[in-house]
Amino acid sequence: MASIKDVAARAGVSVATVSRVLNDHPSVSADARTRVLAAVEALGYRPNAIARSLRTDQTRTLGLVISDVMNPYFTELARSVEEEARALGYSVIIGNADERPDLQDHHVTTLLDRRIDGLLVSPTDGGSPRMLDAARTGTPMVFVDRWIPGVDVPVVRSDGRGAVRDLVAHLYGLGHRRLAIIAGPAATTTGRERVDAFREALGAYGLALPDAYIGQGDFQADSGRRVTEGFLDLAEPPEVVFAADNLMALGALDAVRARGLRVPDDIALAAFDDIPWFVHTDPPVTAVAQPTRELGRAAVRALVDRVEGRPGASVTLPARLVVRRSCGEPTPPQSPSPVRRSTS
Secondary structure, three states: OOOHHHHHHHHOOOHHHHHHHHOOOOOOOHHHHHHHHHHHHHHOOOOOHHHHHHHHOOOOEEEEEEOOOOOHHHHHHHHHHHHHHHHOOOEEEEEEOOOOHHHHHHHHHHHHHOOOOEEEEOOOOOOOHHHHHHHHOOOOEEEEOOOOOOOOOOEEEEEOHHHHHHHHHHHHHOOOOOEEEEEOOOOOHHHHHHHHHHHHHHHOOOOOOOHHHEEEOOOOHHHHHHHHHHHHOOOOOOOEEEEOOHHHHHHHHHHHHHOOOOOOOOOEEEEEOOOHHHHOOOOOOEEEEOOHHHHHHHHHHHHHHHHOOOOOOOEEEEOEEEOOOOOOOOOOOOOOOOOOOOOO
16 A cells, blocks of 8 residues: 555655645645646555544544434435535444434444544434533534434424424314324424424314323334234224324334224324335325435534534424325326227
């Protein structure tokens, strides 16, 4: 592997000149810059990132700690973050908290030890001690999807209230009156916000949300299955189950099928967090879709602003309702088959 001394020898300049060229210092002549860059290309020289970070106090690396890498929403978010960071000249190291505060702290500590320039976090369970400490001691940080009230960190998230109102209006228009929700963890902002939005939307139609129709989940499929089984055991089961995330919706679908029932004939199902799989289920699932890719890009831009000394701004983007056929929607009419003309 070529060294900086090899580059200097090939270009006929000093090691200091090579260093100035690689750091884009303005004092280097155009001729020396051209010769150094030609030597770098010919030798395939790659600067030592660790050594450079010690000189510049930057690694051009961002950390991303997500709540659950198995959740398709966070998988798509992570992909968007990585793509935008790469476009801005940064690399990303990802840690999966698996909805556990202790794992979140482990990843935050590890990332800071690796001298990342900034940190994106989707806080689990209301936060964790190491993450909160990092936020309060000046580490460039942005919360994405979830946030912690009272912590002075930019937040990039979607606002689902309008889409939830649209969902309830849609369900009411289909004739549904008994609506239940599988809630996410109350310790998370998204868990609380989605229940509040659902209750508020029901109230606009004079509909109540009794305690029996609120099931406590944890954003995992098993909890969706368990809560739905409880709903089905009620003397008066709900007509609709609204799962506050996609994995709980898949668990709810499993519970309905395990009873020999069908969606939407026996009970309707809707979800928060649309995923590509929902168009392939039978029936396709009506869902609230978040602008996941846009959220990832906006979060990276806000964090890079903070890393580079600019004020990073919070961003809120609207979610939208995607209507399919899991709530008793009429089947769309089939296009007529083309008439085959005889060639005889």
